[in-house]
Amino acid sequence: MVWGMVVxxxxxxxxxxxxxxxxxxxxxxxxxxxxxxxxxxxxPLVSRALDGYLGLGPVGRRPIAFAxxxxxxxxxxLLTLGGYTGTGTYxxxxxxxxxxxxxxxxxxxxxxxxxxxCVCIAVVxxxxxxxxxxxGGTGSFALATLVGVCFGGLLIASTVRLSxxxxxxMQKLRDARDVETRxxxxxxxxxxxxxxxxxxxxxxAVIALKSELAVELAQRxxxxxxxxxxxxxxxxxxxxxxxxxxxxGYREADLRTELLGAQGVLRAAGxxxxxxxxxxxxxxxxxxxxGWAVREAATNVLRHGDPQRCDIRLEAxxxxxxxVVENDGVTPDTAVxxxxxxxxxxxxxxxxxVGGSLEAGPTDDGRFxxxxxxxxxxxxxxxxxxxxxx
Numbered sequence: 001m002v003w004g005m006v007v008x009x010x011x012x013x014x015x016x017x018x019x020x021x022x023x024x025x026x027x028x029x030x031x032x033x034x035x036x037x038x039x040x041x042x043x044p045l046v047s048r049a050l051d052g053y054l055g056l057g058p059v060g061r062r063p064i065a066f067a068x069x070x071x072x073x074x075x076x077x078l079l080t081l082g083g084y085t086g087t088g089t090y091x092x093x094x095x096x097x098x099x100x101x102x103x104x105x106x107x108x109x110x111x112x113x114x115x116x117x118c119v120c121i122a123v124v125x126x127x128x129x130x131x132x133x134x135x136g137g138t139g140s141f142a143l144a145t146l147v148g149v150c151f152g153g154l155l156i157a158s159t160v161r162l163s164x165x166x167x168x169x170m171q172k173l174r175d176a177r178d179v180e181t182r183x184x185x186x187x188x189x190x191x192x193x194x195x196x197x198x199x200x201x202x203x204x205a206v207i208a209l210k211s212e213l214a215v216e217l218a219q220r221x222x223x224x225x226x227x228x229x230x231x232x233x234x235x236x237x238x239x240x241x242x243x244x245x246x247x248x249g250y251r252e253a254d255l256r257t258e259l260l261g262a263q264g265v266l267r268a269a270g271x272x273x274x275x276x277x278x279x280x281x282x283x284x285x286x287x288x289x290x291g292w293a294v295r296e297a298a299t300n301v302l303r304h305g306d307p308q309r310c311d312i313r314l315e316a317x318x319x320x321x322x323x324v325v326e327n328d329g330v331t332p333d334t335a336v337x338x339x340x341x342x343x344x345x346x347x348x349x350x351x352x353x354v355g356g357s358l359e360a361g362p363t364d365d366g367r368f369x370x371x372x373x374x375x376x377x378x379x380x381x382x383x384x385x386x387x388x389x390x
Contacts, residue, residue: 002046005102006039009074012096013081023084031077035100038070042103049107053164054171059111071104079131087137094145097128098152109157110164121153177270181302184265196243203239207232255279255287255294259312262298271307271327277314282321286374289354290314290323293372296347297325305329305368320375330368347372 013031045063052059078100082093101124109117129146137145210232217225256278266273279287294312301310307329315322348358356374363369 002042002103002106003039005099006035008099009035009078009096012092012099013078015090015092017085017090017092018081021081021085021089023081027077027080027084031074031081034070034074034077038067038074038100038103041067041070042107045107046110049110050164050167053110054168059107064108064111067104067107071100074100075128075131079128079135082132082135082137087132087135087141093132093135093137094141094148097132097145098148101128101149101153102156105153105156106160109160114157114161117157118154121150121157124153125149174270181265200239200243203235203242207235207239210235255282255291255314258291258294259314262294262312265298266301266310271301272309273312274310275312277316279314279316279321282316283377285354286321286376289350289356289374290321290372292350293323293347293358293370294325296344297323297370300344300368300370301325301327316376318376320373322374323370323372325370326367328367330362330366 010032013028013035018028041063045059045067048057048059048063051057075097078093078096082090087093105117105121105124108120112120125146128149129142132142132145133139210228214225214228214232217228259275259278263273263275279290282290297312298310301307305327307327310325310327313322313324315324344358344360351358351372351374354374356372358370358372360370361368
């Protein structure tokens with residue numbers, strides 16, 4: 001928009017009335033060059049002013065002052081051209097005066113408070129109206145210039161500040177979603193740490209006490225030290241089994257719960273998510289494996305790319321069940337990264353434990369496709385038929 005106004009002013013500075021007037025060529029060139037310089041200065045200044053409005057960085061007074069000097073020089077050049085041509089034969093002067101204020105006011109209204117913007121617009125309109133009178137314009141011409149510049153300035157101020165306010169709201173929403181995601185991860189870590197503490201805290205304390213007692217008994221030469229060490233060994237083995245149970249319980253997941261959780265987390269992150277199917281009648285091992293697949297897929301959607309939509313489909317048949325997860329926002333050259341014991345590699349191991357398989361990778365249309373297939377056990381194996389009594 002800024003460059004559009006710059007081009008408009010530059011073209012209005014070389015119209016037919018201007019070229020065929022007594023205006024010096026140097027004045028015309030000065031006016032055109034000054035408006036181009038104003039555009040070069042204003043475009044990066046708009047970005048800096050927007051960052052300052054959003055609290056991302058200072059704007060600085062010097063760029064604003066330099067833009068104001070260029071604006072005054074450009075407006076003075078236009079009014080001088082109007083004096084040479086006469087406002088009667090140069091009616092485009094009003095449009096040029098309104099357009100020349102746009103590159104300056106756009107960053108200015110973002111860098112200063114609202115009341116300062118209003119005062120500045122009033123001063124600019126009054127100055128241009130007075131300049132039109134000095135250029136030989138009539139009272140009606142000066143009044144029209146005053147009203148036009150005021151209306152245009154207020155329109156610029158309201159439009160620019162409303163747009164910046166909307167961007168600020170969107171940024172706050174994005175920051176809130178990031179905080180919510182980090183809090184969810186932190187809460188899950190705290191829960192797992194709490195479970196580990198509850199399971200191992202007491203047993204480790206007992207092991208420490210019995211070890212100290214065994215040392216004292218051994219130093220005294222009493223055979224009871226052996227009994228204490230046997231007890232320590234028993235508690236250590238029990239603790240090892242409890243750790244396995246905690247980790248197994250932490251990694252196993254209910255499929256229906258994971259589908260609802262993935263949908264809620266993705267929607268909270270601003271990603272539209274559609275879930276088809278719930279797998280409520282699937283065997284427990286299959287539900288657990290597919291539940292972990294849903295969790296890993298949702299994690300990958302959040303971590304990679306910039307997705308806007310994710311589709312999760314559960315397709316069941318007599319022979320097996322397929323979980324399909326697709327999301328957009330992925331470049332075709334995205335690499336599938338697997339890590340030992342975690343991520344997609346760990347997911348393949350869990351699916352292999354129930355005879356399943358995993359296929360994952362980007363497609364040519366900018367989407368990521370993940371398919372987890374698990375065969376269903378035969379009904380004869382899971383529920384043998386009872387012979388009919390006669």
